[in-house]
Amino acid sequence: RILEAIAAMLRDGPLRGRRVIVTSGPTHEPIDPVRYIANRSSGAQGAAIAEALRDLGAEVVFVTGPASAPRPAGVQVIEVETARQMLDAVMAALPADAAVFAAAVADWRVEALSGSKIKKDPGGRPPALALTENPDILRTVSRLEAGRPRLVVGFAAETDDVLANALAKRLRKGCDWIVANDVSPGTGVMGGAENAVTLITAEGAEDWPRASKAEVARRLAARIAERLTQDEAAP
Amino acid sequence: RILEAIAAMLRDGPLRGRRVIVTSGPTHEPIDPVRYIANRSSGAQGAAIAEALRDLGAEVVFVTGPASAPRPAGVQVIEVETARQMLDAVMAALPADAAVFAAAVADWRVEALSGSKIKKDPGGRPPALALTENPDILRTVSRLEAGRPRLVVGFAAETDDVLANALAKRLRKGCDWIVANDVSPGTGVMGGAENAVTLITAEGAEDWPRASKAEVARRLAARIAERLTQDEAAP
Numbered sequence: 001r002i003l004e005a006i007a008a009m010l011r012d013g014p015l016r017g018r019r020v021i022v023t024s025g026p027t028h029e030p031i032d033p034v035r036y037i038a039n040r041s042s043g044a045q046g047a048a049i050a051e052a053l054r055d056l057g058a059e060v061v062f063v064t065g066p067a068s069a070p071r072p073a074g075v076q077v078i079e080v081e082t083a084r085q086m087l088d089a090v091m092a093a094l095p096a097d098a099a100v101f102a103a104a105v106a107d108w109r110v111e112a113l114s115g116s117k118i119k120k121d122p123g124g125r126p127p128a129l130a131l132t133e134n135p136d137i138l139r140t141v142s143r144l145e146a147g148r149p150r151l152v153v154g155f156a157a158e159t160d161d162v163l164a165n166a167l168a169k170r171l172r173k174g175c176d177w178i179v180a181n182d183v184s185p186g187t188g189v190m191g192g193a194e195n196a197v198t199l200i201t202a203e204g205a206e207d208w209p210r211a212s213k214a215e216v217a218r219r220l221a222a223r224i225a226e227r228l229t230q231d232e233a234a235p
Numbered sequence: 236r237i238l239e240a241i242a243a244m245l246r247d248g249p250l251r252g253r254r255v256i257v258t259s260g261p262t263h264e265p266i267d268p269v270r271y272i273a274n275r276s277s278g279a280q281g282a283a284i285a286e287a288l289r290d291l292g293a294e295v296v297f298v299t300g301p302a303s304a305p306r307p308a309g310v311q312v313i314e315v316e317t318a319r320q321m322l323d324a325v326m327a328a329l330p331a332d333a334a335v336f337a338a339a340v341a342d343w344r345v346e347a348l349s350g351s352k353i354k355k356d357p358g359g360r361p362p363a364l365a366l367t368e369n370p371d372i373l374r375t376v377s378r379l380e381a382g383r384p385r386l387v388v389g390f391a392a393e394t395d396d397v398l399a400n401a402l403a404k405r406l407r408k409g410c411d412w413i414v415a416n417d418v419s420p421g422t423g424v425m426g427g428a429e430n431a432v433t434l435i436t437a438e439g440a441e442d443w444p445r446a447s448k449a450e451v452a453r454r455l456a457a458r459i460a461e462r463l464t465q466d467e468a469a470p
Contacts, residue, residue, distance in 0.1 A: 116394045
């Protein structure tokens with residue numbers, strides 16, 4: 001890992017001198033001291049994106065929830081558990097040239113976190129789990145008035161109407177791009193080695209061929225590098 | 236693993252010829268195709284118990300939820316995800332001489348599993364997560380009229396009033412023994428390498444010294460062997 005870190009520092013590339021935040025993995029939202037709400041994100045796609053950006057010379061801040069995927073080497077790793085911790089870590093990592101929000105952040109958390117393990121009430125009714133909305137990290141960063149990264153990329157993991165939901169999400173959040181994918185159980189994407197994504201930009205939607213998560217990551221990193229350098233070349 | 240399995244078959248010991256079911260790990264209860272309710276059980280204590288019983292010559296059926304701990308070698312491993320699947324697997328594994336229910340089975344599941352990823356309704360209220368009680372595996376097996384294992388051991392992972400809750404649990408469930416432990420975050424038991432348990436039997440409560448999970452497992456396995464052989468020695 002030390003050698004990889006040194007290699008990263010010495011690495012030249014189109015993103016040399018650029019700082020990119022990448023979020024990855026699930027978040028865990030506690031119900032009580034032993035139970036929590038989770039999701040099936042393995043963090044594999046986010047880790048691959050961090051590695052691909054690092055390989056193009058970027059300084060990567062990798063903010064990860066409790067993911068099963070190994071942490072990438074040669075990047076700054078910040079471990080968090082909940083959506084609120086992830087937002088705090090992202091805000092603390094700004095300013096950045098770009099931010100890629102690949103984490104599967106829980107939309108909701110439990111409203112009243114119990115300090116004790118919730119007991120089963122014999123013969124009683126199960127507890128109602130009242131939920132409350134989590135902060136929206138993608139929307140918050142996309143709509144920053146000061147210090148917004150030049151390029152903000154969101155992800156839309158959908159099981160139905162993938163394209164329509166992702167197009168709407170891009171406008172609603174105010175981000176520049178959305179990487180949309182179908183995570184229905186039949187696709188094998190969540191927890192799997194491959195991904196099939198559609199990149200949505202202001203110009204339209206591009207279907208990318210199904211490929212390894214590493215290959216999808218390299219393609220996305222190359223597009224990010226192109227975009228950040230184009231911005232500068234423009235008058 | 237093959238060598239270990241052969242070693243297990245050849246292994247002599249007080250539990251040779253005895254069949255023991257061990258459950259382990261958390262269960263995951265799906266909310267929709269990507270989200271689920273989980274708990275912090277690593278499955279380390281259950282795996283250690285399976286190994287200790289195997290080492291005393293038992294034929295072990297190891298029914299495990301999605302645990303992070305490695306699966307023990309030389310035992311029959313059955314992987315499940317939900318509480319209902321775990322109950323089915325346990326019932327299918329009967330008859331057995333003893334059953335050790337070390338899994339942290341979810342008390343509740345989501346009443347109406349959504350076939351699609353639940354969408355955040357912009358400006359709307361978060362969904363209410365209506366829960367319903369899961370089958371009680373410990374109680375079901377403890378109260379079997381035909382085919383009940385001679386020795387049924389439950390676990391009580393508590394954060395408050397550990398002893399009182401565990402004593403009440405033993406009577407309510409109808410099991411023979413309860414292994415009670417304090418899983419408050421400060422103890423480091425959940426996910427940690429050590430455990431401090433109290434063994435509750437019809438005769439009373441014994442506090443065991445804090446020890447590695449492997450040591451707690453060996454002690455429990457030795458007690459199980461003692462009990463199963465005593466039964467036979469009795470007139």
